[in-house]
Amino acid sequence: MSGDAGNGDVAGGDAAGGDVGRSAPGGGYALGGFADRERELSRLELQARRLVGMHEGAYRRAGLLDAPFVLDVGAGSGAPARFLRDAGVETLCVDVDRSILRHAPRPALVARADRLPLPARSVPAVHTRLMLQHVPDPAAVLAELHRVTAPGGALLAVDTDHASFVSEPAPRRCEAARQTWIARTLERGADPFVGRRLRALALGAGWSEVKVEAATLTSDDIGPEAFAELLLLPYLHATTTDPEALAAGRAEAGEWAAAPGSFAMATLLLLSARRRPEGSAS
């Protein structure tokens, strides 16, 4: 079951009818909407490789590293799944976007997170990372993840709250792009502040033993250049494909990173939960 799904034999139906993931600038997250797909792919990889590794303790506490198998929903290019597989955990990657899923480890399935083509109570553990902020109905997704999870099974849902992003000074173009991204996300009915709602959403979807950990990452933790690349510039890349605007934004972020007093931080929320064991009181 190893190797990358790079030869197009990703299983699943046609996800193009979904109302999500069609284009990045202005729409939901989709690889095809980025001016430079290779750059976005390598950003996702780098970001996940650095951050998922830093959060290994949360993955362990959630029970994901002890699970025989994890369903990764909104798996993207598969970096978190590769982390799980390196830890000896089998995975099934699911994503609505076939073009990005081709880079994920097999097996992989094209499907919407709120309509998984899997039987009820069929998987021992589920994982979703940085997807709930992109969907119009995160409650429905968490309910669907609950449906497919076996009694006693584990959930780890990782996302952010874009209000937690702070940068001093704020590079003008990047900050404008961040505000644009937030406004567009709200316009299409998704929630850029979903992080703060994870606990309530999970409880509403029937999950028990719900616990939310916060992990704040600063520019001092990973260095300002890496922070700018992984967490600041993505706002720009997600809101414009104009080469001149991208070049100006990159130059500005470079100046920001080079200034000795610059500081920025962002917080990830890691929600762990369990499906109640069979026969336990609800």
Ligand SMILES: C[S@@+](CC[C@H](N)C(=O)[O-])C[C@H]1O[C@@H](n2cnc3c(N)ncnc32)[C@H](O)[C@@H]1O
């Ligand atoms: C920012 S990427 C995160 C990818 C990966 N989880 C990671 O941490 O590197 C968000 C992913 O969610 C997927 N996605 C968005 N809406 C979805 C939906 N309704 N169902 C399934 N996948 C979805 C996108 O196609 C994209 O691959």
